[in-house]
Amino acid sequence: MSRHGAAAEATRLDRRLMALNEARELAAGAFPEDVLDSVLQVLERAGSRRSLSADHTVVGFFGATGSGKSSLFNAVSGEEIATAAARRPTTSEPLAGIWGTEGSEELLDWLEVRNRHHASPVPGFADEGTGLILLDLPDFDSTRAANRKIVERMVGLVDVLVWVLDPQKYADAAVHNGFLAPLASHGAVTLVVLNQIDRLPDRDIPPVLDSLKGILARDGLGKVQVIGASAVVGTGMDKVRAAIRQVATQRQAQSQRLGADVTRASARLAEASGQGAAAGVKAASKSRLAGELAAAANVPLVVDAVVRSYRLESARRTGWPVTRWLVRFRPDPLRRLNLRREGARPDVNRTSLPPAGAPERARTDAAVREFADAASDGAPGPWRAVIRGAAREGRDRLPDALDQAIESTELKAGSTAWWWTPFNIVHWLALLTALGGFAWLGVLAALGYFQLPVPEVPLVQGWPVPTVMIAGGALFGIVLAILAKFIAGAAARARGSAARKRLKAAVAAVAENLVVEPVELEVSRLASFNTALQAAARQ
Structure with missing residues (x-):
């Protein structure tokens, strides 16, 4: 694929990584720490890998003891880079075959691969300008815990995973349940090689390959390319090299691998979260x-x-x-x-x-x-x-x-x-009016008591004014008090x-x-x- 396609893939990966990090930050406090830590590891690994050589594709060879992994590695490389041995473990440390040295050192330092071999060009497969690193890794079923840890670490770091199986143990649950099934989202950067098919009668090869494909389909890897090969007699080696060369020349393996990691991490977040949206505040x-x-x-x-x-x-x-x-x-x-x-x-x-x-x-x-x-x-x-x-x-x-x-x-x-003020004023006026009436009558009574001339009291409708003043002031005050009570209640x-x-x-x-x-x-x-x-x- 063109560099333009690789750049587009990288841009798409940028957006996905940013979204994954945002989801992780938003999930803080809601999810278990181990889930968030696993996502953080993916993000940190992606950041580290992308800061290193983008011109190199790292291909890891994984396999069980006796699968002929190192022999296949040598056959693909075109020279005896790895020494195949009959006793276990056949490989104790990662070994790198390198085509295109510029930028590879920092990448291999990050991978913690000390054994490095600058391989000779292989016509039609790799030369100095290819930018390819093949890794021969320890057996995943090694009895040494350190070897198993190396394999588990490399599974999470290499760009392309080549699983080397053999006719005797290709259905082994250890590889399928422990490695292949959990990496179902990494099908685009996974290649399965059934090695040592020279040990099978010709008529048994197709049924065994079909059986392997069926098992891979149950693992979620039904679209993974499966190649029958023999490192000893050279059967299928061209197909293996072509498959590896294709991912190396497309320069998308790194982005695809990291994209698969993002997919897996997203799935883990989704599993921890569950599906649904809150109704929200109404x-x-x-x-x-x-x-x-x-x-x-x-x-x-x-x-x-x-x-x-x-x-x-x-x-x-x-x-x-x-x-x-x-x-x-x-x-x-x-x-x-x-x-x-x-x-x-x-x-x-x-x-x-x-x-x-x-x-x-x-x-x-x-x-x-x-x-x-x-x-x-x-x-x-x-x-x-x-x-x-x-x-x-x-x-x-x-x-x-x-x-x-x-x-x-x-x-x-x-x-x-x-x-309040006008009512208060009127109340006092009513009271003063009544008091004025009482005072008037009092003066009249005092004059009569002392046998003094008593002036004529004016009348209103036949009622003496002082009496009207007393009755009117009192009555008006009562009415005003009742009215004030009603107004006060409403107010x-x-x-x-x-x-x-x-x-x-x-x-x-x-x-x-x-x-x-x-x-x-x-x-x-x-x-x-x-x-x-x-x-x-x-x-």
Whole structure:
């Protein structure tokens, strides 16, 4: 493939790696650390590999003891780079055959391959400018733990994986379950060679190859190229070299390998997450939460105190002047709740509202839980737990926050009403009129008592003016007091309604800050995670 195609593949890989890293960061705290660490290893490995030679394709030869892996390596290389031995293990350290030396040293240092051989050109396969590294690796079934670790590490590092099997152990569960099946997503950079077919009768070769292909298909590698070969007699060697040369000249193996790693890592994240999206926060759920918290925070009690306080103050300001002083002996409901203070600091002061008891706490917990359940509906298990956890964290701070919210809400308890002053003036005029009538009659009575001339008292509709003044002042005062009581009741209800709105708004703000926003953040995190994961998994 052209360099343009390789560049496009690399650009696509860039986007997938960025998306995978974003998904990993978003999943922090929601998934087990071992899952996130495995993804981080993929990202770090990809970053390291891409910083090294892009002109070299690293091909690793993997196989079990006795599979003829080293012999195949030599046959492909065209010279005796590896010394095949009959005893186990046949290979104890990785051995590199190198075509194209420039840039290979740093790459081999990263691979931790010390044994290096600059191979001679092989016509039609590799020359000095090819940019190819073949690795002969230890047997994956070696009894030495160090050898097995080398193989496991190299499986995650090489660009192309060549699995060398033999007719006797090609169905061995150790290689299929331990290596091939877990790497099903790496089919594009995997080649399977059935070596030593010279030991089979010609008629048995096709059935054995078909059997191997069937097993690979069950491993998820049904599209992997399978080649029958014999390193001893040279059968199929041209096909093996051609397959390796094709991936080397296309210069896509590195990106394809890393892309397969991203696919595998994405699948692991998807498995840890599960499928689904959260329903999210709805307006109705927010309203229910605010309503329940308002009830638990004694908002109805405060509203009732506002109404009664206004009525009490109205009676003190507009009641019958002779008896209104008695109102002063009735305690102000808002003062009893410590909600009617001038210059109070809500961050320091607290209300005297009844502390939340078991019923109120249960109501608060139930409201928060119901809200979180509704918002997390449809989310997969780990994310549902994260969303509910965010709601629970805010729930523990609700009592103090709600108390401060009520304390800081402007109830307008100290503000006067416009109608108090005119009513008060008229009340005093009515009282003064009645007192004037009493004084007039008193003067007349005193004059009569002292046998002094008593002036003629003017009449109104046959009634003496002083009597009219007394009766009219008293009657007008009573009517005015009754009217003031009705007006005060209506105004108190209006003021209570306004206070209820402000208190509920304050409670809703607390709920928004401590419960709604954290939940919305986690819901948004899940949505972003799903988007990033889809982008990372998109091949």
